[in-house]
Amino acid sequence: MATKITINVTNNSPNSQNFFFFQQPAVYSGGPKVYTNSLYSQEVLPYSTSGSVLSFTMILQYYAGVQQQVEPPQIGQPSGQLGAIQAIDLTPASGGTPTKNTTNMTVDPSLGLSPAFTTQDPQSGSFRINTPVYDPALMNYSAGSAVQSLTGAITLSNFVTAQPNTHLDCQPIIKFYVQTGDYTAGTVMNFTSSSATAALCDATPGFTTFNVSYNSNGTWTVKNMVMAQLANGSRGLLEKSSFTTELNAAAQIAEVLNEAGTAVVSTGQAANFLRPITVTNLTAPGAIIRNRDYQVGPVGGRYQGLTCTDITGNTAVFD
Known part of the structure; x- marks a missing residue:
């Protein structure tokens, strides 16, 4: 059964708020500037007057993704139409069981990615996209890490402009963020400014559910949850840690x-x-x-x- 990551957002401010979700960019080799897309966006009414809670669930399956660029990526604009995706595994640590960690990108006769296969060269924790020979003066392509929501929608989470005839290695980071604002899925956003005051949902330690509250003073409270055996013997969500972000008093x-x-x-x-x-x-x-x-x-x-x-x-x- 595929692991799922769920982020539940409660709006404890007195006004309706738009929230959007995004992922920390992967570490790339063989590519230039890294871009980040919004994964989902939705307006949420104040909890005190509506009882509304926004839930966004992702499947923790790694995907390689490529798309054709209509124009260079621009903040606030769609990054393009997702051309091809392929489920892929990450390279294990030294001595681990080999995984299907590599895919070949094709552009002729159409854009695509081959089924994943095993290679030895990518570093631990990464997957590889082998790009073909093509003329970037005629067409450019985005390539990177994709995310699938529970509804089945797949979005290119973060990416670089691919270079022809290279090995593009991508090391995904399973840290997600919630921020106020309205960026529809697949829209390029500024990771640096957006993450500075966002709620961090870090799935790296094994947390699978995050209960996020947007507070009236602009701070966030995040509760990190895991599935565990409860005191009564049943299995359910158990809070492992929580934190509230701070206003920057030094600013x-x-x-x-x-x-x-x-x-x-x-x-x-x-x-x-x-x-x-x-x-x-x-x-x-x-x-x-x-x-x-x-x-x-x-x-x-x-x-x-x-x-x-x-x-x-x-x-x-x-x-």
Whole structure:
């Protein structure tokens, strides 16, 4: 029976919130910049008035995935249509039983991945995609790690732009995040800014269920659960640990002004004012629009004229 990872999200804030889920990028060799896609997104009403709980369940089966790029990956845009996926195993530690850890990518006559087979070269904990010869001036492809939800939907979780005639090794990391914001599945998002204030659901120690609460002050409480034998002899979910994220008390108050610098549109917190500037805990995130110009700085200045390159929940990045 396939292992499942379930994340249950409760909205304990007084307002309706959109939440999205994403995975920590894998470690890649043989590829350039790593991109991250949202896995799922849904609006959730306040628990106090609705009793609503959002559940997202994934099957813990590793998949290699490839897709054709319509254009270079851009934050806030779909990464493309998933062209092919293939169930695959990870390379065992030295001396372990060999696994089917490698797949061959094809582009002619169409995009595809071969059934997985065994090779000895990939490092422990990784799988390999062998890319064919092709002309990147005519077409580029994304390749990486895919995730399957309980409904059967498969999304390219994180990826790189593949290079022709190479070995692309991918070492998945089973850490997942929940953040406020609206990124539909398959949409490229900024992992660095989104994960900075997100709830971490780390399945590495063997946790299979995470009860996540979004608190009214912008923090998260995460309870890590496993299936275990309970005191009454039955099997059920047992809480193994829990934590609540902290507000960054060391951060400075940041002001975001309109492009003309005549009015403050939102305030928040920034660790520093070196570009790119990440402003968290925005008081009016709805007033910040991606690709629009603003002036950003500490209270009273000195302000910098910058463009919002990403807005996720109550966190924005300016550069």
